[in-house]
Amino acid sequence: MQALTPHVYWAQRHGEIYLRVEISDAQNLNIGVEENILHFRGQGHGAKGENEYEFSLEFLKPVKPEVKHKSTQRQVNITVKKQEHVWWDRLTKQERKPLFLAPDFDRWLDESDAEMELREKEEKINKVSIESRVRKDPYLGLKKGFLFMYNLVQFLGYSWIFVNMTVRLFILGQDSFYDTFHTIADVMYFCQMLAIMEVINPAVGLVKTGVIPAFIQVMGRNFILFVIFGSLEDMQNKPVVFFVFYLWSTIEIFRYPFYMLACIDTEWKLLTWLRYTIWMPLYPLGVLAEAVAVIQSIPIFDETKLLNIPLPKAIGISLSFSYILQLYLVLMFLGLFINFRHLFKQRRRRFRTKKRKAN
């Protein structure tokens, strides 16, 4: 029986060649590549009925010798891998297209469409690998749940402080300045004690941010709250308490909901913008208010000798705590510089990433 030539359809991608041979119920297939020539031989039902079919194709560029093929009831599908990831101008070495060969329009893509397909495939693979890496952490849900609850509690605490102070300001006017501490201190104590988690969280790798900026922030505030306001009754009636608490709570009613949304992989653009922008006026104002509180407390510590540091008996005097406060004032502006730089970096990182994503 003389072998006939089947109809063959082809398409390509950057890395592969696809051939579709129009033979149904193919049997005794013998397909291989030798010296860059594909040889096909097999029996089946083709354009000229049941017969032996064969063809050869010399490829335009080098291909890998191993060939994959799959025979279905309707056709034989062949995949050949290219040696190099390049787009070919045509399939065969000979310039004139063999008569039995035609483009496979079911799979046909031009070069740019194939590139797009490749990119989409890569993106899908990247996404899957990121997802599977993320999924590898069996405690991720628990961690996110914990952070969400932590941020929710802080948000509620600071919202209560902010709303309470605002309402009192509207009702009592300037009179509200003088008893801020007695109305707010308990909730503020609670929130600021809890804020120690903000140092622990990055330290144990629960959130990916620096421990030092968080330490400066939490310790700086707690020093003002517990040492300056908490231990000196004379400081508690001063208007500066109002300004310190109001500035702290203003940033936090935006920062904590921003974190809450991050825990559930959600973002509100306006909230993100506020979280990464309003610290610019609030942070220096906050440090200024805290510095005023420290300066106002110096004569009180001197007078009451509270927290004086005892020196060896031979010297006979104790070191006034006000010296520590003067040192603290210097540290405060150092802390302001470190955190201001950190927040600028975070802001730039956040908005740069956003812009890149938008492109």
Ligand SMILES: CCCCCCCCCCCCC[C@@H](O)CC(=O)SCCNC(=O)CCNC(=O)[C@H](O)C(C)(C)COP(=O)(O)OP(=O)(O)OC[C@H]1O[C@@H](n2cnc3c(N)ncnc32)[C@H](O)[C@@H]1OP(=O)(O)O
């Ligand atoms: C006695 C010893 C004393 C020693 C210190 C002496 C110096 C004292 C100086 C004190 C100066 C302090 C002054 C200050 O008290 C005044 C004020 O606060 S005034 C009010 C205005 N203040 C502010 O605006 C500052 C607010 N605070 C902060 O922004 C942070 O506390 C800070 C640590 C400064 C910066 O935050 P962070 O580094 O965490 O940046 P990000 O928000 O961008 O977060 C980074 C990524 O981590 C994720 N994250 C962080 N926390 C959480 C959380 N709780 N839950 C969930 N996720 C969290 C966040 O989503 C980011 O992830 P991604 O990048 O994927 O988005």
